[in-house]
Amino acid sequence: MRRRAGACRLARSREHRGQPGVLMVLCQGGEAGAAPAAGGKEPEVPLSREDAAGTGQPCLCPAPGMEVAGAEERRVCGCCSGLSWPRCCKAPGEEGTKKKAACPGLGLFYTVLSAFLFSVASLFLKKIEDVHSVEVSAFRCVFQMAFILPGLIYYKTGFLGPKGKRIFLFFRGFLGSSAMILLYYAFQVMPLADATVITSGSPVFTPLLAWIFLKEKYSIWDLLFTLFAITGVVLIARPPFLFGSNVTGIEGSYTDHLKGTIAAITSTVSGASTFVILRKVGKSVHYFLSIWYYAVIGLIGCVIALFVMNEWRLPYCGKDRVLLILIGLLGLGGQIFLTKALQIEKAGPVAIMKTMDVVFAFILQILFLNHLPTWWTVGGALCVVASSSGTAIRKWRQSLKKAKQNEI
8 A cells, every 4th residue: 555655544434434445534634545445454543633633533535436325415625635525624714713813013013123122233333432343243243143053053954055045145145244344334433313314225225126136127116216215315425516515413524424324325235135135045045044144254254354454352441342242132133023023024014114213213313422413314314214115115015916916
């Protein structure tokens, strides 16, 4: 007797125990198979707990090609591959009724909590005095590796990934770590709110890069949102050839402010590129492996850059050491909650709620850094947030429309 593993097991029907040669197939989500009874002997098959779920009886379906005398007409059961629906199976619509419903808005709460943790980590980065932004990024990568390594071992994903996906994972790690290093540099040399506003425009540039590299559709609305985001960046950067030589509301010299703006823009484009790469890879690679590449390549790049710039030093101040540890923990916590939010909530509402990090940046800058944002910064923030929210809402509506079409 041949039987597919995990598909079906055999049991004799209680109703027809007196009829030799008539066997019933105990289905478990696979195809039913015919199995004649050799010599009229009844095979003894132990019932598992799954077999007895619900009523305490096995799920019995007639084997193909065999007719059971006096069998009553039954409805079609999906778990029995379209065969007659036995009385021991659950009726359609009953499955999942006992599952506990998810808390409404939990995904959005996770998103807000993630934005808050990222904003506090950025505030602590502004408070560090004698540590270079590249060194801070290296410590962040070490924390990520320490927490991701047990997950890789548990899920048995390996450390290199599938052969056909390794080049994509490499570029995801390189661009993602570069975005982090540039963002940390922007936080150190320009106002917290300005850097946060610029980097929050990453969703706006994602459709443009997807159109270039993945040949996805790029509509007039996407172009409009991109122009809005660029306008917001210009209002924050305030180049002298447009706003004159007297630029107010910046930290330090305008040269540092301009360098920070360029770093933030490059970080935004790099972050959008990682989204395109992840979309290309899809679900064929575990997200733990993606974060692992991000941390390993980032750490290697940070160490090389620190030795080239001769900026490697251990923090002398105890406060800086504590802040480094907190930045690593808060950054990891922000990533975890953002991942949890995307697992239980649609990407559109999460992207919209993610703009709360701009609000938190303004509040923290005013309360703890005593730096009031200028009206130019507020105007730029409105442009960037509006473009990011518009992009997220449009993609969300498209996904809902596509889901309805698939149901029809």
